[in-house]
Amino acid sequence: MNIEIDFRSGIPIYLQMVERIKERIATGRLTPGDQLPTVRSLALELRVNFNTVARAYRILDEVGIISTQQGRGTYVMNNPPPEISEKIRQKALKALTHRYLADAERLGASSEELNQILKDQVTHWQQAGHLLDPELDNE
Amino acid sequence: MNIEIDFRSGIPIYLQMVERIKERIATGRLTPGDQLPTVRSLALELRVNFNTVARAYRILDEVGIISTQQGRGTYVMNNPPPEISEKIRQKALKALTHRYLADAERLGASSEELNQILKDQVTHWQQAGHLLDPELDNE
DNA sequence: TGTCTCAATGTATAATTGTATTATTGTACT
DNA sequence: AGTACAATAATACAATTATACATTGAGACA
Numbered sequence: 001m002n003i004e005i006d007f008r009s010g011i012p013i014y015l016q017m018v019e020r021i022k023e024r025i026a027t028g029r030l031t032p033g034d035q036l037p038t039v040r041s042l043a044l045e046l047r048v049n050f051n052t053v054a055r056a057y058r059i060l061d062e063v064g065i066i067s068t069q070q071g072r073g074t075y076v077m078n079n080p081p082p083e084i085s086e087k088i089r090q091k092a093l094k095a096l097t098h099r100y101l102a103d104a105e106r107l108g109a110s111s112e113e114l115n116q117i118l119k120d121q122v123t124h125w126q127q128a129g130h131l132l133d134p135e136l137d138n139e
Numbered sequence: 140m141n142i143e144i145d146f147r148s149g150i151p152i153y154l155q156m157v158e159r160i161k162e163r164i165a166t167g168r169l170t171p172g173d174q175l176p177t178v179r180s181l182a183l184e185l186r187v188n189f190n191t192v193a194r195a196y197r198i199l200d201e202v203g204i205i206s207t208q209q210g211r212g213t214y215v216m217n218n219p220p221p222e223i224s225e226k227i228r229q230k231a232l233k234a235l236t237h238r239y240l241a242d243a244e245r246l247g248a249s250s251e252e253l254n255q256i257l258k259d260q261v262t263h264w265q266q267a268g269h270l271l272d273p274e275l276d277n278e
Numbered sequence: 279t280g281t282c283t284c285a286a287t288g289t290a291t292a293a294t295t296g297t298a299t300t301a302t303t304g305t306a307c308t
Numbered sequence: 309a310g311t312a313c314a315a316t317a318a319t320a321c322a323a324t325t326a327t328a329c330a331t332t333g334a335g336a337c338a
Contacts, residue, residue, distance in 0.1 A: 068297095070296040179286085208331090
């Protein structure tokens with residue numbers, strides 16, 4: 001990877017790594033789909049603890065620049081989609097809704113049941129500002 | 140098989156697969172006696188290691204939903220009793236709604252816009268249906 | 279008919295990868 | 309000195325993958 005870190009600059013290592021990786025992506029030396037070094041290999045290369053690398057990766061992941069996947073590795077994400085026109089956006093939203101309702105119907109949902117579930121989840125959506133993960137626990 | 144999994148959701152792949160397959164069975168898209176894809180073919184389709192598929196199958200096997208047989212394949216067992224099936228159905232509906240709202244959020248939909256679109260489409264869906272309560276607009 | 283071979287299937291175990299939690303270190307400030 | 313806090317490291321853990329293995333069944337063939 002050949003990233004340069006200055007241990008005496010006073011700037012935290014993980015922040016330096018975030019910047020260096022951002023640069024790589026911005027300049028095209030890293031492109032969507034590319035796998036970044038594993039936290040351990042990059043840590044070895046930079047003579048740093050792998051948790052420090054993981055911290056940098058996590059920051060980039062939260063911003064959506066890369067995707068870290070346990071057991072698989074970390075990958076450069078697709079470039080943020082260009083501004084989509086309002087009409088296309090609305091069309092996509094309608095298609096999405098159509099598919100959703102079709103699936104719900106297949107699941108035998110009545111309009112009342114759907115109404116209830118939507119009200120419930122939209123409330124959470126608005127309160128949290130984002131959506132919570134569905135519950136996957138068994139029974 | 141056309142199963143959808145989200146590598147970024149933070150939910151383990153094998154658990155996502157368990158849920159998706161449960162949904163298929165609960166909704167009758169997979170019926171008793173049907174053969175599931177081999178661990179290798181499904182793994183290839185999902186770009187995943189076949190052991191991950193095997194892990195999902197094993198979980199479903201232990202619960203008695205499917206039957207995996209070395210050298211033969213894996214098959215859907217008899218339908219689970221209705222009360223279990225109903226639980227799975229509800230959970231599937233909630234997960235479906237969650238994914239829908241997450242996608243809609245990504246498209247920049249406000250709750251008001253969503254409400255309008257849903258009202259529109261539900262009208263077409265069931266002529267009788269008034270899906271959303273008006274008070275959802277409030278606050 | 280028997281059995282041999284082999285491809286396709288699931289299984290078991292270890293290695294690789296990221297994650298979470300806790301401990302250590304360094305630095306600024308009283 | 310002492311305290312508080314951030315950065316880093318140590319350790320244990322969970323998910324996924326890599327590799328080798330065991331089981332099954334279909335076909336070849338004597």
